Amino acid sequence: MTEYRKLGLLPLRNDVFFPGAVLQLTVGRPASVALINAVQEGEVELGVLSQRDAAVETPKREDLFDVGTCASIISVMQTDNDRFQVMVKGLARFELKELDDTGEFLRADVLELTSLDPEDDSLTELTATVRKKSLDYVTLRRDLPDRARTVLEGIRSSGRLADVIAAHLEMELEPRQQVLATADVEERLQLVLRLLEEQCEELKVSSRIQQNLDDERGRHQREQYLRHKIRAIREELGDEDPDESFADALEVRLVDGEFPKEIAAVVKRELSRLRAIPGQSAEFTVVRSYLEWLAALPFNETTKDEIDLDAAAEALDADHHGLERPKERLLEFLAVHKLKENMRGPILCLVGPPGVGKSSLARAMAEAIGRKMVRISLGGVRDEAEVRGHRRTYVGALPGRIIKALRQAGSMNPLIVLDEIDKLGSDHRGDPCAALLEVLDPEQNHAFVDHYLDVAVDLSQVMFVATANTLSSVPAALKDRLEIIEVSSYTSFEKQAIALKHLLPRQIGAHGLDDSDITISTEAISAVIERYTREAGVRQLERELGALCRKAAVKKVRQSGELLVDDIDLIELLGSRKFLPEMAGQNSMPGVSIGLAWTSVGGEILYVETTAMPGKGKLSLTGSLGDVMKESAETAVTYMRAHAQALGIHHPERHALLEKTDLHIHFPAGAVPKDGPSAGVALLCAIVSLLRGVPLRNGLAMTGEISLRGRVLPVGGIKEKLLAAHRAGITTVLIPKLNEKDLRDVPDSVLDELKIIGVESMNEVVDLAFDDDIMPGALQSNSRRSESVQIDQ
Numbered sequence: 190m191t192e193y194r195k196l197g198l199l200p201l202r203n204d205v206f207f208p209g210a211v212l213q214l215t216v217g218r219p220a221s222v223a224l225i226n227a228v229q230e231g232e233v234e235l236g237v238l239s240q241r242d243a244a245v246e247t248p249k250r251e252d253l254f255d256v257g258t259c260a261s262i263i264s265v266m267q268t269d270n271d272r273f274q275v276m277v278k279g280l281a282r283f284e285l286k287e288l289d290d291t292g293e294f295l296r297a298d299v300l301e302l303t304s305l306d307p308e309d310d311s312l313t314e315l316t317a318t319v320r321k322k323s324l325d326y327v328t329l330r331r332d333l334p335d336r337a338r339t340v341l342e343g344i345r346s347s348g349r350l351a352d353v354i355a356a357h358l359e360m361e362l363e364p365r366q367q368v369l370a371t372a373d374v375e376e377r378l379q380l381v382l383r384l385l386e387e388q389c390e391e392l393k394v395s396s397r398i399q400q401n402l403d404d405e406r407g408r409h410q411r412e413q414y415l416r417h418k419i420r421a422i423r424e425e426l427g428d429e430d431p432d433e434s435f436a437d438a439l440e441v442r443l444v445d446g447e448f449p450k451e452i453a454a455v456v457k458r459e460l461s462r463l464r465a466i467p468g469q470s471a472e473f474t475v476v477r478s479y480l481e482w483l484a485a486l487p488f489n490e491t492t493k494d495e496i497d498l499d500a501a502a503e504a505l506d507a508d509h510h511g512l513e514r515p516k517e518r519l520l521e522f523l524a525v526h527k528l529k530e531n532m533r534g535p536i537l538c539l540v541g542p543p544g545v546g547k548s549s550l551a552r553a554m555a556e557a558i559g560r561k562m563v564r565i566s567l568g569g570v571r572d573e574a575e576v577r578g579h580r581r582t583y584v585g586a587l588p589g590r591i592i593k594a595l596r597q598a599g600s601m602n603p604l605i606v607l608d609e610i611d612k613l614g615s616d617h618r619g620d621p622c623a624a625l626l627e628v629l630d631p632e633q634n635h636a637f638v639d640h641y642l643d644v645a646v647d648l649s650q651v652m653f654v655a656t657a658n659t660l661s662s663v664p665a666a667l668k669d670r671l672e673i674i675e676v677s678s679y680t681s682f683e684k685q686a687i688a689l690k691h692l693l694p695r696q697i698g699a700h701g702l703d704d705s706d707i708t709i710s711t712e713a714i715s716a717v718i719e720r721y722t723r724e725a726g727v728r729q730l731e732r733e734l735g736a737l738c739r740k741a742a743v744k745k746v747r748q749s750g751e752l753l754v755d756d757i758d759l760i761e762l763l764g765s766r767k768f769l770p771e772m773a774g775q776n777s778m779p780g781v782s783i784g785l786a787w788t789s790v791g792g793e794i795l796y797v798e799t800t801a802m803p804g805k806g807k808l809s810l811t812g813s814l815g816d817v818m819k820e821s822a823e824t825a826v827t828y829m830r831a832h833a834q835a836l837g838i839h840h841p842e843r844h845a846l847l848e849k850t851d852l853h854i855h856f857p858a859g860a861v862p863k864d865g866p867s868a869g870v871a872l873l874c875a876i877v878s879l880l881r882g883v884p885l886r887n888g889l890a891m892t893g894e895i896s897l898r899g900r901v902l903p904v905g906g907i908k909e910k911l912l913a914a915h916r917a918g919i920t921t922v923l924i925p926k927l928n929e930k931d932l933r934d935v936p937d938s939v940l941d942e943l944k945i946i947g948v949e950s951m952n953e954v955v956d957l958a959f960d961d962d963i964m965p966g967a968l969q970s971n972s973r974r975s976e977s978v979q980i981d982q
Contacts, residue, residue, distance in 0.1 A: 205355075206237040215268075234259065264276045283299035284299060320341060498520060561600055565608065606654050629655075716756035798855045811855045812859045828951065891922065900950055923946050
């Protein structure tokens with residue numbers, strides 16, 4: 190039967206007591222004081238056992254570890270009435286078996302654990318390894334006394350060596366208690382070796398970190414010393430520190446109240462940070478850059494509006510030929526702005542083909558109102574941060590284009606042109622259109638927050654003008670914030686006037702010429718427009734005039750005299766004509782009609798070609814057609830089949846004929862995508878012409894959507910389509926009757942040269958398309974400003 194030893198237990202907090210060690214304890218708990226007295230009187234032997242939780246005042250069995258150390262008292266010294274300084278020495282390990290906590294102190298039955306050092310070569314090698322690692326540990330622990338190395342080298346017992354090392358390791362209570370609980374010497378040495386390796390590695394890392402900190406501290410001190418010397422030298426020379434000068438200038442602006450209240454608080458806070466951060470720190474550059482952007486914004490700077498409507502009208506007329514409706518709307522905008530200076534909105538959006546003068550209209554508007562203008566090109570922008578800026582947490586962060594525009598303008602009320610707003614895109618970085626919703630909303634932009642600045646900036650005084658080629662790609666929410674002003678295509682007469690008045694003088698000056706160096710006749714300019722350009726605007730025309738000016742520059746340098754340009758000289762100067770008349774021979778055979786299309790670059794004529802072949806009544810469509818245009822073709826074929834006799838397709842077996850005939854409809858220029866419903870009328874006329882075997886009337890073009898009931902429905906882009914018809918030499922145009930209201934926007938010169946007929950049904954269209962007599966119902970309009978369109982019945 191195993192004999193247990195009876196001990197009085199002294200609970201130990203925050204430490205582990207090993208055999209052979211000497212420990213000085215401060216005893217103050219009543220139970221512990223009673224135990225010390227009992228041990229001194231010889232009533233009981235002493236055992237020391239560590240507590241699991243130091244906060245427990247009266248520990249129970251579960252609060253104590255299982256293995257402790259038998260001890261003897263070396264000395265006891267009373268410090269006051271309640272406390273004693275007790276020095277004890279560890280004797281041997283014991284395992285706790287039973288605990289009695291009912292008395293005045295803890296009593297326990299324990300089993301003494303013996304641990305012998307076996308004489309074994311492997312143990313000797315392990316002991317040597319542990320000793321060597323412990324010496325390395327002492328080297329890394331700079332706080333240990335020098336005699337620690339001597340003590341470790343003098344210990345011969347392997348078990349004693351493991352206990353001494355574990356007692357001095359700086360680690361948690363649990364690992365050291367695990368060493369105490371390991372009675373087997375070899376296992377104890379292996380455990381201590383593993384703990385030593387962990388501690389040494391941690392100390393090496395700590396040492397490296399401390400060394401780096403010391404090096405950094407030394408470098409900072411050295412730099413501070415040098416900076417103080419530089420500052421002293423600058424003071425002697427009368428120079429200023431740029432960083433200090435910048436901070437001082439900001440403080441002066443704060444005192445003078447140049448910043449709004451909320452922004453002044455931010456500037457003051459960041460300025461305090463700037464002074465506290467070392468100049469060589471990366472954070473210093475970030476804070477200074479941020480303050481520079483805040484300081485550069487013109488918070489209290491505005492330009493005074495000086496609006497003279499007569500002068501504005503003269504400026505618009507001088508720089509822009511035609512464009513009466515857009516110029517009229519701009520003058521209305523200026524008039525309202527003059528009467529109500531704090532007017533919010535509307536946001537104007539100039540929509541039209543390239544090269545018709547949208548950006549120059551915005552520039553003229555800024556000059557007329559006396560504001561600074563900044564242009565922001567939005568073409569191809571896909572990142573929301575381009576509008577709102579990047580957050581300062583990113584390296585190289587900058588404000589968005591709106592804030593940059595304010596800084597560039599130097600005032601809080603510039604005119605900002607958002608160019609090519611229809612070319613905005615979106616991807617994983619966000620949607621710039623969504624960011625513009627706040628910018629262009631007069632109810633929200635008084636507190637626009639750029640991600641970089643992270644403060645509210647008032648944009649309510651900014652006048653925004655957007656430009657676009659088409660609105661089809663503009664989101665509905667953004668379009669809702671814009672007032673659309675259409676800037677349509679130019680007629681040939683307008684292009685000729687623009688060339689003589691604006692383009693040619695500009696190109697003459699751009700090429701270093703004088704008016705006496707080149708003379709281009711009016712006929713030559715008309716020929717350039719007809720033979721070398723086909724556009725809604727005048728950019729290509731200006732390039733061709735520039736080519737003629739380069740020829741004149743060569744003659745001037747060679748001193749060959751003035752360059753005289755007539756229409757017969759163009760082939761020699763500009764090469765073969767680039768565009769042939771589109772009307773030549775196009776209506777000479779059945780099955781061909783001419784439609785009118787609208788694109789983002791203006792109007793165009795659109796040819797419809799049809800052919801028939803024996804088959805099973807199938808319909809083939811080619812020419813890069815969209816779904817809507819394909820449906821229009823199917824509608825036209827269905828209507829033709831259902832109303833063949835009414836459409837003049839007289840054949841004794843027409844139903845059998847249609848069932849055994851395949852139709853192929855083709856739109857030339859197959860590489861160009863085409864879509865929309867407005868080709869319905871032209872499709873039906875081409876099919877009827879083919880099946881009748883009779884060509885359509887020469888010089889006839891048409892536009893309009895058709896329904897299964899044969900009605901001609903209204904379409905868009907009437908003005909651009911009529912301009913394209915006029916440009917192509919069309920003489921007669923059929924349009925939906927409901928589109929007659931749009932003729933007010935068509936120039937008088939076009940209305941005078943085109944016969945425009947409003948139609949309501951396909952029966953009217955077919956009658957007019959094949960009738961060689963003078964067509965009834967032609968629209969004769971001499972003024973687009975008339976209140977209503979007169980129709981000859």
